[in-house]
Amino acid sequence: MTSDVDATAPKYLRDKYAIIGVGETTYTRGSNLTTRALGTWAVRNAMEDAGIPASEVDGMMSYSNNDSTPSPMIAGDLGIRLNFYMDVYGGGSSSEALIGLAIGAIEAGMCNTVVVFRSMNGYSQVRIGGTGARARAPIGGDAVHTAPYGWFSAGQNFSPSFMRHMYDYGTTPEQVAMVKVIHSEHASNNPKAYYKQRVTVEDVLNSRMIVKPLHLLDCCVETDNATAVIVTRAERAYDYRNTPARILAVAGRVCKPRIDMHFQHGPISTVAGYYIKDIIWPNAGVGPEDIDLTGAYDAFTFTSMLQLEDYGFCKKGEGGDYVSSGIMRLGGERPNNTSGGHLCEGYTHGMNMIIENVRQLRGEVDCYCPTDDQGRRQHTYDYSEGGCRQVRDANISMNLGWAMPGTGSSLVMRKG
C-alpha cells in the first residue's frame, strides 16, 4: 500500500528556525497552584534558560483541553506585550504542531519570538477519562456512539488498535513492557522524574490490569506541571544564552482517513505515522538512520512502539522486536525518551520530550553527573542507576507526537 500524502511542501524553512529556551515546573501530584501560576513559572524558566528579556518575546501560544489558563494572563503576569497570541483546543501532538504554527506566524511577519506552553493540573484537577464534573455533562450526538460503552479514556479508546497489533504481528506483552522498563532506567538518572524507580518486565505484567492490553505500568503518570519552549528565527537564535536546537522539519496533526472514527479505515494497527513519514523525512532531508535519539510519545508503552514502527525505524510489525532489543536504551543505537517520558517523568501532552531533546542536543541534560566550577555538567556516560543520561554525540533528534492512533505530529531538530 502506498501513501497518497503530498510530500511536496516547500523545504525552504528547513533549518531556518530554532528553539532557544526550554523550561518546566517540577512534576507533582498536588501542585496546590493554579494553572496560571504553573504556566508563569514554566515560561519564566524558559526565558531564564534562553536569557531573553520580556521585551524580546512578542508571541505566545498554548493548547489545552479547556483545563489551562490562556496566554494573556501568563503574558500579563510576566510583563510581555504580545504582537500575537493564540490558545487552541488540543491534547497530545499539539506541541509539535504549535511549534510549526509559531514558525508560520513569524514567517508571516506577525511577530518575532513565540513562547509555546502547556499548563495542566493533570492529577489534582482534570484527570484522564472524565471523572468528576465532566462525567455529569450531557453526552450528545457523535459521542453517543462511544461513551455509553464505557469507552471514554485514552486507554479505553486506543485498546482495540493495540490489541489488533498483537493479533496481526504476534507482538507479546513482554516485548511491549520493555518500553516501560527502558524508560524507567532513563528516569532513574533524571532528578526531575516523578517515578525514578527502575522496574522489570515482571513488575509491568504483575501490575493491575486497567484495560487489556494495558496494565497500570503500561500507562503514563498523570502529574501537575507546566512546560514551555521558545521559538525564533535561526539568525536571532545565537544572541541568547544557550546553544539553539535548529528545526529541520515539523509535521502537525496529520490524520489517517476517516478521522471521525478512524477504525473504519484499516489496518487499525497502522497509525498516523504512516502518513507523517512522507512529510517529515523529505522536509527534514534526513532519514531514520540519521536520527540519534527519539522522543516517541509514551502515553502508553504501545504508543511509542506503534509510532517508531510506522515512521520506519523498523519494518512494519517488528515494533515488538525494536522496543525490546535495547536499541532504545541509553547506550543503545537510538535511545528513546531519555527523560523517562510520560511513563516516568510526568505526563505533559508531549512537551517534556521536546524539552529533553533540546537539552540532549545541547549536550546539557540534567542528570547525576558532577559539575565543574562553572556549573557545567561533566558527563560520564555511565548509564547505571543514579548516573548519566546524556547521549554521546547527539546531533539529530526526532519527536513523534501522538494524539490518538489516527492523529500525530513530528519534529526533527539538530544541534545548533
Place this chain on the structure above:
Amino acid sequence: MPEGEYRGMNLTILDVDHENTAYFGYCAGHDFHLQQCTACGLLRYPPGTACPWCQNREFEWTAVEGKGTVHSYGEVHQAIQPQFREKAPYMILIVDLDTQKGQPSEHEALRVAGNLATPDGDLAPPELVKRVGIGSRVRMVFADVAEGLSLPMWTLDEDAEQPDEPWRYPQEYNGV
C-alpha cells in the same frame, strides 16, 4: 428530543441532529439502519453528513443485517464510572459487519462499536467475556435507554459457526 439516563450518563440527541435522531430512532425499534449514499451506493457508519467516498450529501436509510466478526476489542478491568465498575470486566468490541466488508478498499469495513452483551442487552458476565475474542461471530442486540433511544450492542451468535478458539490477549487477569 431523544434523551435518557444510561449507567449514570445523561444521553441527549438534539432535534437539530437529524442523522443521529433517525439512527437511534431505528435502534429504538430494534432495527439497524445505516445511511446509504444515493450516488455511489456505499453504506457508512457512524452517521454523518456526507459520503466519505464521493462527498454526496444525499442518502437513504437502509436496513442492514446486524451480523459480523469481532475485528478487535478492549477489555476494561478497572472501570471509571461507578455503574460500570460493578460490571467489570466489560468488553468494547469493534465488529466488522458482513455487509460491505473489504469495500471499497481491502482494509475498510463498517466497523460498528458496542459492548459484549447478553441477548437482552445487559453487559456480559465474565463467563461470556472469556469466550469472546478476535474472530468471534456476533449478532446485534439492543439496550433500551428511553423512547426513541436504544444502543446497539453485540452478543455471541450462538447459531453461527465460531472459530475453534477466538484470539484473546494471552494473559488472564482475575480468571478472565
